Amino acid sequence: MRSRVLFARLAPLLACVGLLAVWQVAALTLNNDSFPTALDSIRAIPSILGDKEALINILASLRRMAIGFGTAVLVSIPLGLLMGRSRSVASFFNPLLMVIYPVPKAALMPIIMLWLGVGDLSKTLVIFLGVSLPVIYHSFEGAKAVEEKMLWSGAAMGLSAVERLVRIVLPAALPEILTGCRTGLVLALITMITSEMIARQSGAGNILFNALDMGQYDTVFAMIIIIGGMGIFLDAAFERMRERLVRWSEPQFDIPLSFS
Amino acid sequence: MFVSDVEKAASMNLMPSRSDLKAEAAPAAKPTIAMIEIDHVSQVFQTSSRQDHLALSDISLTVDDGAFVSILGPSGCGKSTLLYIVGGFVAPTRGTARMKGNPITGPGPDRGPVFQEFALFPWKSVLGNVMYGPRQQGVKAAEAEAQSRALIEMVGLKGFEHFYPKELSGGMKQRVALARTLAYHPAVLLMDEPFGALDAHTRTRLQNDLLNIWERDRKTVLFVTHSVEEAVFLSDKVVMMSRSPGRIRQIIDIDLPRPRRRTELLLDPRYQKYVVDIERMFDDAGDDELQP
Numbered sequence: 001m002r003s004r005v006l007f008a009r010l011a012p013l014l015a016c017v018g019l020l021a022v023w024q025v026a027a028l029t030l031n032n033d034s035f036p037t038a039l040d041s042i043r044a045i046p047s048i049l050g051d052k053e054a055l056i057n058i059l060a061s062l063r064r065m066a067i068g069f070g071t072a073v074l075v076s077i078p079l080g081l082l083m084g085r086s087r088s089v090a091s092f093f094n095p096l097l098m099v100i101y102p103v104p105k106a107a108l109m110p111i112i113m114l115w116l117g118v119g120d121l122s123k124t125l126v127i128f129l130g131v132s133l134p135v136i137y138h139s140f141e142g143a144k145a146v147e148e149k150m151l152w153s154g155a156a157m158g159l160s161a162v163e164r165l166v167r168i169v170l171p172a173a174l175p176e177i178l179t180g181c182r183t184g185l186v187l188a189l190i191t192m193i194t195s196e197m198i199a200r201q202s203g204a205g206n207i208l209f210n211a212l213d214m215g216q217y218d219t220v221f222a223m224i225i226i227i228g229g230m231g232i233f234l235d236a237a238f239e240r241m242r243e244r245l246v247r248w249s250e251p252q253f254d255i256p257l258s259f260s
Numbered sequence: 261m262f263v264s265d266v267e268k269a270a271s272m273n274l275m276p277s278r279s280d281l282k283a284e285a286a287p288a289a290k291p292t293i294a295m296i297e298i299d300h301v302s303q304v305f306q307t308s309s310r311q312d313h314l315a316l317s318d319i320s321l322t323v324d325d326g327a328f329v330s331i332l333g334p335s336g337c338g339k340s341t342l343l344y345i346v347g348g349f350v351a352p353t354r355g356t357a358r359m360k361g362n363p364i365t366g367p368g369p370d371r372g373p374v375f376q377e378f379a380l381f382p383w384k385s386v387l388g389n390v391m392y393g394p395r396q397q398g399v400k401a402a403e404a405e406a407q408s409r410a411l412i413e414m415v416g417l418k419g420f421e422h423f424y425p426k427e428l429s430g431g432m433k434q435r436v437a438l439a440r441t442l443a444y445h446p447a448v449l450l451m452d453e454p455f456g457a458l459d460a461h462t463r464t465r466l467q468n469d470l471l472n473i474w475e476r477d478r479k480t481v482l483f484v485t486h487s488v489e490e491a492v493f494l495s496d497k498v499v500m501m502s503r504s505p506g507r508i509r510q511i512i513d514i515d516l517p518r519p520r521r522r523t524e525l526l527l528d529p530r531y532q533k534y535v536v537d538i539e540r541m542f543d544d545a546g547d548d549e550l551q552p
């Protein structure tokens with residue numbers, strides 16, 4: 001039992017080491033300039049993180065991501081919940097969302113850049129759009145599934161319609177909402193990099209693609225490791241918070257799907 | 261005490277069917293006020309296949325202030341629907357329901373439902389669930405907690421205050437649902453098979469507790485059950501319903517002395533006769549789904 005717990009703890013680490021080992025062997029056997037070894041790439045990390053310019057760029061990316069994600073969540077949760085509880089709100093927004101849903105948000109980037117320039121605003125807007133849809137969708141599904149009798153119980157206790165939405169629908173749908181937010185968080189990272197790939201001006205994605213242009217392949221792979229690491233860290237941190245918030249809803253024998 | 265002398269005399273023979281009880285209120289021993297009036301209520305549901313389904317057909321029923329009225333009937337005859345209409349959760353297709361003479365337009369804390377499905381708040385602990393109503397009514401946290409703890413103890417869940425609903429058995433959830441509704445002191449209790457998931461021992465205990473609360477606080481109770489014995493044991497009146505469409509078939513006044521003690525009643529031939537007569541009536545109608 002103890003060894004199993006220990007294994008569960010170490011598993012993510014082992015997975016990373018294994019992946020790096022495969023990479024190392026593959027790079028050594030292929031011996032290709034554009035495919036540096038894992039060790040060379042890791043060695044390039046400190047010089048990137050030590051560089052003030054690069055650090056500012058990465059922090060600027062993270063800031064845009066935080067703002068885009070935060071505003072998207074703040075707008076999408078109430079909208080999704082309202083859509084899940086009100087037929088008229090749902091039928092008003094549904095056509096709009098159905099049109100936006102399948103469009104890759106990065107594909108909108110050129111138009112957005114045309115209107116809003118290549119600065120922070122465009123990139124943050126793309127992140128916002130990328131995060132919104134899964135959060136709206138999951139909030140909507142969560143709100144729709146709230147047991148009617150639970151709302152009736154609240155109404156009998158004297159809760160108004162707005163109070164019921166905030167104090168019953170929101171907590172009842174929280175597990176579903178947070179599932180949407182978790183997807184949204186990863187999408188935020190993806191759209192963040194993509195937006196910087198299109199609007200090449202600053203940011204983590206910009207460092208990556210500049211290095212690619214200049215043939216600095218160890219920097220390219222180092223950036224991939226850094227960005228991937230950020231993703232893994234953010235997801236694990238979010239998952240830890242989510243678990244704490246919805247402990248009341250988890251089935252007894254849950255299989256966790258996270259690195260936390 | 262809510263029964264006229266005429267009916268007392270006739271109590272050994274079950275009263276004939278009446279669809280409107282108001283006519284019967286005339287020579288009452290003690291003046292009573294109608295707490296709830298259900299006035300020619302019908303309920304039509306649209307099914308997903310776009311067919312009209314008549315769930316309740318022309319129901320009229322008066323429940324006096326302080327009365328304990330049970331509703332008995334086969335599964336699907338509209339008992340829950342009737343409670344929802346009185347609770348103000350569902351608007352009747354035809355007819356009106358009134359409380360103290362005012363038409364019921366929506367839910368309110370004067371009518372406390374205990375749902376068949378419990379409908380506990382899963383993100384709240386047992387204590388959090390029970391405290392929810394009093395807190396909403398503006399009772400101070402410390403006071404609400406003390407009252408709620410007492411109620412939790414009453415329903416036999418002391419020690420489970422900090423359990424979440426998912427960690428409770430069906431019968432335990434049912435008891436939390438009961439405590440949660442009692443906690444905000446509704447004048448009318450609308451109870452939908454509140455003891456359905458309980459073992460015989462706990463059921464008896466909670467029946468007694470409910471009767472104590474009812475006698476002490478002068479509550480009006482509308483109580484749905486599948487158990488004929490439970491209905492006779494608890495009630496002043498038993499409303500028998502039939503199915504397809506849901507109709508009131510008969511209303512029977514239970515003229516047994518109070519306070520009632522189960523062990524004494526079980527030996528009482530009057531009690532036995534009520535139970536047997538009611539069961540016979542359901543048998544005759546061929547409503548096989550009623551389980552005594």
Ligand SMILES: Nc1ncnc2c1ncn2[C@@H]1O[C@H](COP(=O)(O)OP(=O)(O)OP(=O)(O)O)[C@@H](O)[C@H]1O
Nearest residue numbers: 305306307313315334335336337338339340341342
């Ligand atoms: N929302 C609804 N839509 C369509 N039909 C409904 C709806 N709710 C109830 N019904 C129908 O109304 C009838 C009465 O349902 P109700 O739940 O009131 O029965 P019940 O007497 O409480 O049954 P049980 O003893 O099984 O709880 C049933 O035939 C059911 O199919």
Ligand SMILES: [Mg+2]
Nearest residue numbers: 339340376452
């Ligand atoms: Mg029912």
